[in-house]
Amino acid sequence: MKLEWMETHRSLIEKMIRCGNIYAYTFHKQRNFGTESMFSVSQIQTLEYIIETEESDEKMSDMARRLGVSKATLIFWTRRIRFRRNILNWWRI
Numbered sequence: 001m002k003l004e005w006m007e008t009h010r011s012l013i014e015k016m017i018r019c020g021n022i023y024a025y026t027f028h029k030q031r032n033f034g035t036e037s038m039f040s041v042s043q044i045q046t047l048e049y050i051i052e053t054e055e056s057d058e059k060m061s062d063m064a065r066r067l068g069v070s071k072a073t074l075i076f077w078t079r080r081i082r083f084r085r086n087i088l089n090w091w092r093i
Contacts, residue, residue: 042069046077 006013030038039047049067064074 043077043080046074050078 027042028040030040030043032038033044046067046069049063053063060074060078061071064071067074069077
C-alpha cells in the first residue's frame with residue numbers, strides 16, 4: 001500500500017530515514033579518533049558544548065535540555081570526560 005501524500009516525496013523521506021538510522025547507530029559507538037582514549041560522537045558533542053559554555057553559569061539541567069539528553073546522561077558523560085582529563089588538555093591546543 002503506497003501512501004498518497006508521500007508519493008512525490010518518497011525518495012526524500014527514505015533518505016531522511018536512512019540518514020537518521022545511520023546517525024543513531026554511530027551516535028554512541030566509541031572510537032579513538034586518533035587519541036589514546038575512546039569517545040563516542042555524543043560525548044564529543046557534550047565536550048564541545050561544555051568547553052563552549054564553560055565561562056557561563058549555565059545549570060546542568062539547562063545544558064542537558066539544549067543537548068537533547070537527560071540530566072543523568074549529561075552527568076554520566078561529564079564524569080567520563082573528566083576521567084579522561086588528558087583529552088581536555090589536548091582539545092584546547
